Amino acid sequence: MGHSAAVWDYKAATEITKDWNGIDKVVLRNPGGASARVSLHGGQVTSWRNEQGEELLFTSSKAIFKPPKAVRGGIPICFPQFGYCGSLEQHGFARNKIWTIDENPPPLSPSDSHGKSFIDLLLKPSEEDLKCWPHSFEFRLRVSLAADGSLMLISRVRNVNGKPFSFSFAYHTYLSVSDISEVRIEGLETLDYLDNICQKERFTEQGDAITFEAEVDRVYLSTPNVVAVLDHERKRTYVIRKEGLPDVVVWNPWEKKSKSLVDFGDDEYKQMLCVDGAAIEKPVTLKPGEEWTGRQELSVVPSTFCSEHLDLQSNGF
Numbered sequence: 001m002g003h004s005a006a007v008w009d010y011k012a013a014t015e016i017t018k019d020w021n022g023i024d025k026v027v028l029r030n031p032g033g034a035s036a037r038v039s040l041h042g043g044q045v046t047s048w049r050n051e052q053g054e055e056l057l058f059t060s061s062k063a064i065f066k067p068p069k070a071v072r073g074g075i076p077i078c079f080p081q082f083g084y085c086g087s088l089e090q091h092g093f094a095r096n097k098i099w100t101i102d103e104n105p106p107p108l109s110p111s112d113s114h115g116k117s118f119i120d121l122l123l124k125p126s127e128e129d130l131k132c133w134p135h136s137f138e139f140r141l142r143v144s145l146a147a148d149g150s151l152m153l154i155s156r157v158r159n160v161n162g163k164p165f166s167f168s169f170a171y172h173t174y175l176s177v178s179d180i181s182e183v184r185i186e187g188l189e190t191l192d193y194l195d196n197i198c199q200k201e202r203f204t205e206q207g208d209a210i211t212f213e214a215e216v217d218r219v220y221l222s223t224p225n226v227v228a229v230l231d232h233e234r235k236r237t238y239v240i241r242k243e244g245l246p247d248v249v250v251w252n253p254w255e256k257k258s259k260s261l262v263d264f265g266d267d268e269y270k271q272m273l274c275v276d277g278a279a280i281e282k283p284v285t286l287k288p289g290e291e292w293t294g295r296q297e298l299s300v301v302p303s304t305f306c307s308e309h310l311d312l313q314s315n316g317f
C-alpha cells in the first residue's frame with residue numbers, strides 16, 4: 001500500500017547501508033513504494049523500481065560486484081571521458097572510484113528537493129587520478145526519486161583548478177526491455193550520428209524511429225531534450241528528459257559482441273538497451289571557477305500515452 005505524499009518523511013526514506021564489499025549504498029523510497037539504489041562505488045545507480053516493485057534498469061546476471069570495475073548495468077557515470085576519445089581508460093575513471101556522501105552541497109533549486117527522496121554524492125580526484133588527468137575538479141551528483149516514481153540525476157562539475165579543462169560525459173543508462181526486437185526509440189529520427197562501429201563516421205538517421213536488428217553503437221548529435229523508448233511487449237515507454245546533454249548514445253552489443261564481454265550473458269542483449277544523455281561531440285570546457293550542470297530524468301508511462309501526449313520537441317523540463 002502506498003503512503004500519502006503529504007505526510008511522507010523524505011529524509012527517513014533515504015537509508016544508507018553497506019554492500020557485501022563494505023561499500024555504502026543508499027536506498028531511496030517514495031510514498032507509492034517505488035525505490036532506487038545508488039552505490040558509492042562509481043556513484044552508480046544500480047536499481048530503479050516502480051510502485052509494483054518491477055526493476056526498470058538492466059543489470060547483467062554475470063555482473064561482477066567487485067571494485068574497481070564498474071558493475072555491468074544500472075547507470076554508470078562516464079567521466080571525464082566517454083569511450084576511447086582521449087588518453088584515459090574507456091569511459092574515464094569516475095565509474096571506478098569510491099565517491100563520498102556530500103553532507104553540505106551547494107544548494108540546488110527548491111524544486112530539485114521538494115517532495116523528493118535524494119542523496120548528494122561527491123567525487124574529487126585522488127593523487128593517482130591527477131597523474132593521468134591533471135585537473136582538479138569537484139563532481140557533485142544528486143540522485144533523487146520523486147513522488148511519481150521518476151528518477152532524476154543532476155551532475156555538477158566544478159573547475160577548482162588554475163587552468164581551463166575539457167571533458168566528455170555520459171549517463172550510461174542500461175534500460176531493461178522485454179525483447180530488443182520489439183523496442184523503438186522516438187525523438188532521434190532524421191538526426192546525424194557518429195557510428196562507433198564505422199570508425200566514428202557521420203551518418204544521418206533515415207528511419208521513422210530507431211529499431212534493432214543488429215549491433216548498434218552510435219552517438220546521436222544535437223538531440224532534442226526529450227527522447228522516448230517504447231517497449232511494445234510490456235506496453236511501457238521510458239521517457240528520458242535531459243538538459244545540458246546535447247548528445248544521446250544508443251548501444252546494444254547484439255549477439256557477437258555480447259559473447260566477448262566477460263560480465264555479460266550471451267543472450268542478455270535481448271533484455272537491455274543503453275540510451276544515454278551525454279556530452280561527447282563537443283567536450284564541455286570549464287574555466288577556473290566555472291561549473292557545468294547536466295540533468296537526466298527517467299520516467300515511465302504506459303505506451304499508449306506516448307505518441308499522443310508526449311511533445312518530443314519540447315524543452316525537457
Ligand code: BG6
Binds near residue numbers: 083090196218249251
Ligand atoms: C557504450 C559504448 O557506451 O559502452 C560501447 O558506446 C561500449 O562502445 C559500451 O562497448 C560498453 O563499455 P564498457 O567499457 O562498459 O564495456
